[in-house]
Amino acid sequence: MSVTSEEVRLIRRAKRDPQAFGELYERYVRKIYTYVYYRMGNEHDAEDLTARVFQRALTHIDGYQDQGLPFSAWLYRIAHNLVANWHRDHSRQQVVGLDEALGREAGDQPHELAEDEEERRVLLRALRHLPEERQQLLILKYAEDLSNAEIGEIMGRTEGAIKSLYHRTLLTLRDDLVEHVEKGHPQDGEHGRRVEPRGRRSS
Amino acid sequence: MKQIRYQEARLARLLQNSLAPRHPRPEFVHSLREKLAHLTSMPVLIEQPRHLARSVGLGILGLIGVIASAFAAALVALRFLGWVLKSLKLAPQDRPSPNVPQKPS
DSSP: OOOOHHHHHHHHHHTTOHHHHHHHHHHHHHHHHHHHHHHHOSHHHHHHHHHHHHHHHHHHGGGOOOOSSOHHHHHHHHHHHHHHHHHHHTOSOEEOOHHHHHTSOOOSOOHHHHHHHHHHHHHHHHHHTSOHHHHHHHIIIIISOOOHHHHHHHHTOOHHHHHHHHHHHHHHHHHHHHHHHHTTSTTOOSTTOEEOOOOOOOO | OHHHHHHHHHHHHHHHHHSOOOOOOHHHHHHHHHHHHHHHHSHHHHHOHHHHHHHHHHHHHHHHHHHHHHHHHHHHHHHHHHHHHHHTTOSOOOOOOOOOOOOOO
């Protein structure tokens, strides 16, 4: 995902030509939406924040300085900050649309399918309780299909640090899931139920 | 150790399946594109109303300051000019009023 000369030229052009910014928008809107979606957990907030990311990018592109990083790194950083601000401002309670995140309605399904859905629902819930940085890592790795080196570029860390953080994150997730099973699924409830975010922010 | 590796691999697979790329609604993509195009046509007026208002306010204050300074400077200059002319006796002197003979009562 290293920055290409073509992209550098496009960014330069986008500073004075709205058409060029439109090209950048087309190129990245789906990626940013996916990232924001998994951080927010519902379509409505994901659309709202995606729009804000591109509006902010548009107003600040004059001040964008090429540091050899891909343009997407800058967009992800804007998205990350906006999502963090959103959660800070709405920290009392948040609605988690888990069914929406699963991409299908929970209804009458064969037993195995229902179990899979349940597992994924629990996993996504556990993911959203991780510190922000770890959520970002997992979303970039799996939803955006980026390598550790590319994630490092975006998050301002070395590839080794990302690898280490990834393993620690998997262990935390595994422990959370084991705890969930041992407690006998205490938090499962209706769709879109309200949960208290733990607010762990450090890694 | 083997079991931990197995669990990690299973978790990774589960993450892979759960975090599929999402596709925004086409209407949303379209409407945001239009909104951005509209913003680029007059970014200052729409995106930075506060900055604009502040700049205009400061401009007006500055203008008032400049006019007031110029007026004060002009007053001082006129007074100075009057004093110089008076010193050089070039200024019109006050003449005594001519004596008008009084009529006898």
